[in-house]
Amino acid sequence: MTREKLQSLSLVLIGVIAFGLPLLVRSPTYLHILVLLFLYAYLTTSWNLVGGFAGVLPLGHSTFVGIGAYTSTVLALQYGVSPWIGMIIGGGLAVIVGVLIGLPTFKMRGAYFALATIAFAEGIRVMVENIEYLGPFKLNGPRGLQIPPLNTGLANFMFAEKEPYYYIILVMLIAVLALTYFISRSKLGYYLSAGGEEPEAAMALGVNVARCKLIAMAMSSFLTALAGTFWAQFTLFIHPKSVMSLDISFEIAFIALIGGRGSIAGPVLGAIILRPVSDLCRIYFGDKLPGLHLIIFGVLLIVVMIFQPRGLQEPLTKLYNRFLDRFAAQPDRIR
Amino acid sequence: MTILDLKRLVKDFGGLRAVDGLNLSVQEGKILGLIGPNGAGKSTVFNCIAGVYPPTEGEIYFDGTKINNVKPWNLCKQGLARTFQIVKPFSSKTVLYNVMVGSYVTTDKRSVAEDRALAVLETLSLLDKKDIKAGNLTIADRKRLEIARALATEPKLLLLDEVMAGLRPTEVDEMVKIIMGLRDSGMTIFIIEHIMRAIMALSDWIVVIHFGRKISEGTPKDVASDEKVIKAYLGEEYGVS
Numbered sequence A: 001m002t003r004e005k006l007q008s009l010s011l012v013l014i015g016v017i018a019f020g021l022p023l024l025v026r027s028p029t030y031l032h033i034l035v036l037l038f039l040y041a042y043l044t045t046s047w048n049l050v051g052g053f054a055g056v057l058p059l060g061h062s063t064f065v066g067i068g069a070y071t072s073t074v075l076a077l078q079y080g081v082s083p084w085i086g087m088i089i090g091g092g093l094a095v096i097v098g099v100l101i102g103l104p105t106f107k108m109r110g111a112y113f114a115l116a117t118i119a120f121a122e123g124i125r126v127m128v129e130n131i132e133y134l135g136p137f138k139l140n141g142p143r144g145l146q147i148p149p150l151n152t153g154l155a156n157f158m159f160a161e162k163e164p165y166y167y168i169i170l171v172m173l174i175a176v177l178a179l180t181y182f183i184s185r186s187k188l189g190y191y192l193s194a195g196g197e198e199p200e201a202a203m204a205l206g207v208n209v210a211r212c213k214l215i216a217m218a219m220s221s222f223l224t225a226l227a228g229t230f231w232a233q234f235t236l237f238i239h240p241k242s243v244m245s246l247d248i249s250f251e252i253a254f255i256a257l258i259g260g261r262g263s264i265a266g267p268v269l270g271a272i273i274l275r276p277v278s279d280l281c282r283i284y285f286g287d288k289l290p291g292l293h294l295i296i297f298g299v300l301l302i303v304v305m306i307f308q309p310r311g312l313q314e315p316l317t318k319l320y321n322r323f324l325d326r327f328a329a330q331p332d333r334i335r
Numbered sequence B: 001m002t003i004l005d006l007k008r009l010v011k012d013f014g015g016l017r018a019v020d021g022l023n024l025s026v027q028e029g030k031i032l033g034l035i036g037p038n039g040a041g042k043s044t045v046f047n048c049i050a051g052v053y054p055p056t057e058g059e060i061y062f063d064g065t066k067i068n069n070v071k072p073w074n075l076c077k078q079g080l081a082r083t084f085q086i087v088k089p090f091s092s093k094t095v096l097y098n099v100m101v102g103s104y105v106t107t108d109k110r111s112v113a114e115d116r117a118l119a120v121l122e123t124l125s126l127l128d129k130k131d132i133k134a135g136n137l138t139i140a141d142r143k144r145l146e147i148a149r150a151l152a153t154e155p156k157l158l159l160l161d162e163v164m165a166g167l168r169p170t171e172v173d174e175m176v177k178i179i180m181g182l183r184d185s186g187m188t189i190f191i192i193e194h195i196m197r198a199i200m201a202l203s204d205w206i207v208v209i210h211f212g213r214k215i216s217e218g219t220p221k222d223v224a225s226d227e228k229v230i231k232a233y234l235g236e237e238y239g240v241s
């Protein structure tokens, strides 16, 4: 078997396992944990378009989750619009907000950019918390919105079991990973990385760095908002603290940094490592030590940054490549 | 034919006048050398031309149009490429990746960009290093990579800022050969260099600046024997060989 074939085979194998997992994992609790794991892998992969490739550290992506969740929910509750359509509209709204936030903030560097994105996200959350009605749209302030679980089925994006949610988020994750793969190999991917690493050199080579970052931000906002709708349909109850809180933005950043920013596998690896920590902490220490998972993340981040500053994807990718080299037949031996 | 024309170019940094009323022009197919003591304002001239700083006063014409406020990336698309005195490689990326960023400027197709990048690496004898991370290159190779990236944008005019600084004598000779090869292929080059034997060998015409002002210009021979030039450099170890 050649190296390429072995590589595709291992990817297909991972895919088969992912699709087959619900046949083994019957417990709704564990399925729930898996759904959230994939959701965060998806969120972090979307974030990675800006936070990884474009080399800045946005810490306000919870805004887009919230926009997605609220848009589809409000449209469904008040106008009976299918959440699938609301999802796309929410994505469009998020693009507008993302570009409006990006325009002034992309001129800032490092910590200033991160702080500015936090400020915008928190500002928007506090506003939503204090708004009962936004024009004709009922947001219901801090109490949030409940989606009555009446009409289940694919068209209504609502299911009694966890399995359909599992497959939807899995497909979304695979799609966003494929998109990231193609972007990373495209002109835009090259321009984003170049502009993130050495903006002056990139500009001299014909790269409009600010515009590339805005394009990445637009895509990232759109994709993140889709996850917001998913979240709303999965939990059927949203409020500002659940879908707009900074905790979401921070957890995304932790997953990305520990898994490896700017790589394709990093966000998925990070989610596989961090999500169970987060869930198990909440299950076992939720009442006694509510913030424990964040402390563990902090310690993990320090350790990873000391030994693997480019994230855990680097040693794992090396290991994977060595495995491929070891088990792939040498081309000349085939002949 | 004049490809680049500076008219009374002035650049102030706060109270400091780094470039002071500079006139010069670059002829198509020729190599123009720009020399002057440290801090004379040479790199600032390049930065003004390449769109990094808008000039305080004066005009810059490239290929017949005024480019005073044109952005760096648009200048690159119009055919003006430059290297940086302090090299700025995309360190975490391979040599080929670095050069492809340049070659993407005229195409959206990956295969086209890759082919052109490989061709440029070939001419600069960097092909065997194409898969090395740019951050792991020697200083000589990093300087070459700067040129390779700039060339990959297929420029009409190439600005080279001290691409030989820090090189060993044999490496300087190689670089001189590379630049001569570029000139022979029809490229117009504007070069800043401290290594006198290199700039003397390469340039068709040399402009000397001191405190941002032009103090002399002429053929390498004329400039080397100009009293004012020798005075400006006095105390520093610049021998003309």
Ligand SMILES: Nc1ncnc2c1ncn2[C@@H]1O[C@H](COP(=O)(O)OP(=O)(O)OP(=O)(O)O)[C@@H](O)[C@H]1O
Pocket: B013, B016, B018, B036, B037, B038, B039, B040, B041, B042, B043, B044, B045, B085
């Ligand atoms: N961005 C800047 N802000 C403020 N002052 C600057 C800036 N860039 C350059 N200068 C100043 O302008 C003057 C000219 O600098 P420049 O780098 O153009 O000199 P140079 O001729 O390239 O010198 P060298 O041979 O050392 O490279 C110097 O006094 C320098 O300190």
Ligand SMILES: [Mg+2]
Pocket: B042, B043, B044, B085
């Ligand atoms: Mg200089």
